[in-house]
Amino acid sequence: MKELATRTAVGIILILIALVTTFFGGTAFAVMVALVATVMYVEWTRMLSNWGAEWKVYGFFYCLLPAVSLLWIREQAEYAGVGRGPDLLIWVFLVVWSTDIGAYFSGRAIGGPKLAPSISPNKTIAGLVGGVASAAVLAGVWVNVVKLPTILLWFAPLFAIASQLGDLFESGLKRRAGVKDSGTWLPGHGGLLDRLDGLVPVAMLTAGFMLVGWL
Numbered sequence: 001m002k003e004l005a006t007r008t009a010v011g012i013i014l015i016l017i018a019l020v021t022t023f024f025g026g027t028a029f030a031v032m033v034a035l036v037a038t039v040m041y042v043e044w045t046r047m048l049s050n051w052g053a054e055w056k057v058y059g060f061f062y063c064l065l066p067a068v069s070l071l072w073i074r075e076q077a078e079y080a081g082v083g084r085g086p087d088l089l090i091w092v093f094l095v096v097w098s099t100d101i102g103a104y105f106s107g108r109a110i111g112g113p114k115l116a117p118s119i120s121p122n123k124t125i126a127g128l129v130g131g132v133a134s135a136a137v138l139a140g141v142w143v144n145v146v147k148l149p150t151i152l153l154w155f156a157p158l159f160a161i162a163s164q165l166g167d168l169f170e171s172g173l174k175r176r177a178g179v180k181d182s183g184t185w186l187p188g189h190g191g192l193l194d195r196l197d198g199l200v201p202v203a204m205l206t207a208g209f210m211l212v213g214w215l
Contacts, residue, residue, distance in 0.1 A: 006187045007187075010186055010187055014186075014195065015093075015097065017032065018032075018093060019090070019093075022074065022086045022089050022090060022093070023086055025074055025075070025085055025086065029071070029074055030071060033067045033070050033071055034067065036067070036192060036196070037063045037064060037066075037067035038063075039191075039192050040062075040063040040192050040193050040196060041059060041060060041063040043182040043183045043191045043192060043193045044056075044059035044062065044063065044182070044193060045059060046183075047173070047174065047177050047179055047182050047193070048173065048177055050177075051177075062200065065200075065204055066196075066199060066200045066203040066204055068207075069203040069204045069206065069207035069208075070089065070092075070203050070207075072207045072210070073088055073089045073092065073203070073206055073207055073210065074086065074089045076210065077089065077210070084146070087142075087146045087148055088148060088206065088210075088215070090142065091139055091142050091143065091148060091152060091156075091206075092199070092202055092203055092206050093199075094135070094138050094139045094142050095135045095139045095156055095159050095160055095163065095202055096163050096198045096199045096202050098131070098134040098135045098137075098138040098139060098160075099131040099132065099134060099135045099160040099163045099164060099198060100131065100163075100167075100198060101131075101134060102127075102130040102131040102132075102133060102134025102135065103123070103127035103128060103130055103131030103134075103164065104127070105130065106126050106127050106129065106130020106131070106133075106134075107122070107123065107124045107126055107127025107130065109126075110124070110126035110127075110130070111124060111126065112124050112125060112126045113125050113126075115127065115128050115164075115168075116168055116171075119168055119171050119172045119175060120167075120168060120171035120172075120175075123164075123167075123168070123171075128161075128164055131160055131163075131164060132157045132160040132161060132164075133157075134160075135156050135157060135159070135160035135163075136153075136156050136157045136160070139152070139156040140153050140156055143156075149215060151214065151215070152215075155205075155206075155209075159201075159202045159205055159206070162201040162202055162205060163198035163199070163201065163202050164198065165201065166197045166198045166199070166200050166201040166202070167197050167198045169197065170182070170193055170194070170197035171197075181194050182194050
């Protein structure tokens with residue numbers, strides 16, 4: 001119970017930081033994104049310190065591309081006619097957050113068959129379904145409240161699956177590297193990579209669809 005309380009408190013603080021900087025945009029948001037990307041890369045290089053140089057290069061782009069995507073979404077969404085500046089970015093966050101939260105609680109409450117036991121023994125199929133359902137509902141509500149494009153109602157569950165795949169990818173890296181978490185400085189969460197692995201694909205997919213004109 002204490003671990004859940006700690007995890008929840010830290011999660012709320014991280015969410016508030018993300019929302020406040022997203023609202024203000026500009027320098028505050030850019031600094032926050034740059035700082036987060038830097039910390040993620042430091043965690044990546046430490047976690048995979050014994051791997052080849054190509055993994056450091058891959059890690060650089062793994063951390064850089066979602067950061068650039070977040071900046072693009074925040075600054076370009078309004079010009080592209082996709083709601084106001086922060087609206088689409090908050091949708092991105094809601095997809096990731098609701099997927100994580102829904103997967104966590106539904107997985108613990110229902111249990112059942114494992115999703116990928118060789119990669120992440122704690123993840124279940126019930127957790128995946130719960131996470132996708134949560135993202136569809138909560139992100140869908142946001143779409144209707146702020147009048148975002150209705151195509152995002154379809155994207156929400158698909159991007160929720162992408163978020164889970166991002167989580168599994170990082171879990172596979174940790175398992176191969178022989179570490180439990182990417183860091184220890186976030187009580188109840190581990191490191192930033194552990195918290196943002198699902199955001200990586202969702203941010204890049206959203207920015208990509210904006211670039212090709214689907215949003």
